[in-house]
Amino acid sequence: MATQPSSMPPVARQLAEWALALDLRDVDAAMLERVKLHILDQIGAQVSCYDLPAPRIARAYVTQFGRSGPASILGTAHRADPEDAAFVNGTAGSSFEIDDYGGNGAYAHPGCVIVPGGLAVAEALGASGASLLRAATVGFETIIRLALASMPSMLLGRGFHQTAAHGVFGVALTTAMLERFDLDATVDALGVAGSHASGTTEYSQSGGEVKRAHAGIGAAGGIRSARLARLGLSGPPTIFEGKRGFLQAFCNAHDARFLHEQLGSHWHFPERGALKPHASCALIHHHFAAYDELRAAHAFSAGDVEQVVLGCEPLTVVHTGATGPRPTDIVGAQFSAEYGIAMRIVSGRNDAGAYLDAERDQFQNPAVAAIAGRVRLEVDPDCATQIPKGKVTLYLRDGRVLFATAYALGSPFNPLGRGDIEQKYLDLVSRNFGDKTARSSLGLIMNLEDVADVRQLTGLFAQPRTRNGKPRDALMQG
Template sequence: MTPATTALAGFASRLTFAELPPGVVDRVLWHVLDNIGAGLAGSAKPWNAVVRRYAERETAPGRCVLYGTGTTGRPEWAALANATAGHGFEIDDYALPALAHPGCVVVPTALAIGEATGARGHAVLAAAAAGFETVVRFGLATTPSLTSDRGFHVTGVHGVFGAAAVACGLYGLDPDTAASAYGLAASQAGGVTEYTRSGGEVKRLHAGLAAMAGIRAVTLAGDGFTGPRTAVEGPRGLLRAFVAHARPVLLTDGLGERWDLHGLALKRYCVCAGIQAPLEAMAGLRRDGLRAADVEEIAVGVDPVTLAHVGAVGARPRDMTEAQFSARHAVAMHLVLGGSGAAEYARLEAAGFDLPEVSALAGRVRLETDAEAEAAFPRRLLARVRVRLRDGGRLERRAEAPGSPNAPMTGEQIEAKFLGLAAEVTGDRAAGAVRDAVLALADDAPVSAVLAPLREEYA
């Protein structure tokens, strides 16, 4: 049996657009569009702007556009800034049951290298497909143990291989050199999830570091620097070091024949994936007429893994990370402010994360384990919300995470989400031009056209 490192590297280095099933092309195309929207929205946030300024200061001249500005730079630095922004506002994609975040690393890497090399759409989509599939398979093989048992962040660990997969394809590495590049990538994997307990902005940076590291690994390998070709599965490799309960067979089983990226999911709300289903339930109750003033207590039932991930932060978050990882606060804010999108979180940020009515209701939100959600996890993200009213009445609503494989968004909904996020930063004209250029990648249009409207907008 071919070692996992070698098999994954060979898959990424050999994959061509002609080998992609039409359903894979469509899914990758929509996720490229979605992540650019997430990145543009994230680029406007001050914590992501810090990383962009750092990248602008350190990069050598290059052709790769940095989101939120007309500045260009070298691939590593553009990927650092844009991937950080893409993961920087909790509206980027994820995967089930892999529990991974592929797009925030894969898409900025593909765009940056594509711009630097003058690639066209088919080559970029093939490389992105390899990157998405690679991240999803690492997720299937390592989660939830990677995080639940060891405390590592999936984006920082999986993402470096997704970025390496993209770079191997677009830089044209042969399979043996690509395997060496994966060995270099493994030594740059990392990132811990303490932010779910005590906040901070580092979570956003994990995507940028992974994208940068994947490009660096491939560039060094292409210049002759070597890494271990069993860096993933070896006795001192990544699986042994990072995962208590790994499933290595899922890295390569059916690779190139079965596409696990069909488990990709999109977010409707600007929060952790584990809070999407509770908010969808709250949205239904709110449409039915529920108001914050009516509520005595809210009980939110989710699976145990989700409960551990989004249940540690209480009713009074201190920064945006804590706010977007607090199920208590997110549920309360949705009901009080009437939504959980960019506008509502901007209002919370402007208030210094102190909205008394939200915090008061959040203090009356109780989290618990739900048996149905536990049985469905991780293939589905379900939630049950039960509300006890001040007048003694009771309401209950079950929901599934919107945009997930069993509750997918339509193409029209994905476009609307993109335009809503992007236009706030770029204006309507530029947002529409970016959308059109992304969709044209399926016809092999040049990737340089995708972000060109941003340079024109900021010229």
């Protein structure tokens, strides 16, 4: 377990100094474009998922127990206090497994906390797009650095869910930047955020929709941490590396150096940020890509498949192998490697519509169930590398054995192009808000540094288009 030398300033202070001194003009162009693409992707997720069950519950909670304010709940005309808006929007953005993640072994979900948290605060302040972009850039990089410092041990060894546990720090720092805290208050915001870090992965073992709310909890907790620090509440300056700090409490193995080395001179996020083309746990996207390679290279049908072996890294076995081949709810289906690969073999689809169709069939499609029951997961040394990947081995009824190893489509080693990412956004947003709003908002986000007031962007999503007077849901309409 690597820690920083005792002669160095606390990690939180180093992070705060770096963040507050950052000039957007000094940020690498590739980093800025990557951040804007992830902001784009997350807003697409939020506005297309706003009326799914978990966001509806979050919205009902805020309506009943929250307070009004200047921040938009995207997809609705409702406005709320930034904490409350961040909670609802974060829940929406993480509610159907189409949000971003950290690839190349940096397990994280930065967009679904940084974007709703930062956007809510920026909107309340009437901040410029450049201010939001600057703060979000720090937020994304901080979460990826936290992932490199703490994962996979935090999840694999302890069972914590990284989304809220990492996200609360990123949003606290983002908020401090937007609200122009001084150095001491920013350090305190990070220290207080450690007491809001939360969330376990028991949902992957026995189910539960609460997983959808973890991003909202992290985004709201980050704003609350910064607000408390602004009012004078202090936090431990050694919240990360201390003897009873975050890394020690949450991890069996950790490396604090990722949190402070090369701050400002090396950006990890462009090397690690990943986006999803499929609506499932990102860990099994490697296997979808490997299967697609086999399907393109060989002639066979679903009925020819006798057995499937998924070669995995250990985390994939633990996180996507617990549900088993017969999920009973949609969270279980999206986190079941067996069920997901069986869907791909039978229909070639793992998009949002495919999982919603499976839910309507109560996960009882006989063709999918038959193959899912013949899928086995195992730890494979070819996959359990520093940069994890997935292997699919098919045993066919005619005696052939086919295998392929691949990186997930959308990950840094198998990236989606900018055009693919923008098309995903347009497809999601246009179904609820029309093509004009989709294209206008895309232009604003991809030129965020030139936007005078972020309310120009959020205002586009206050009135969703309707069909027969009823709200349209991009995911449900297909």
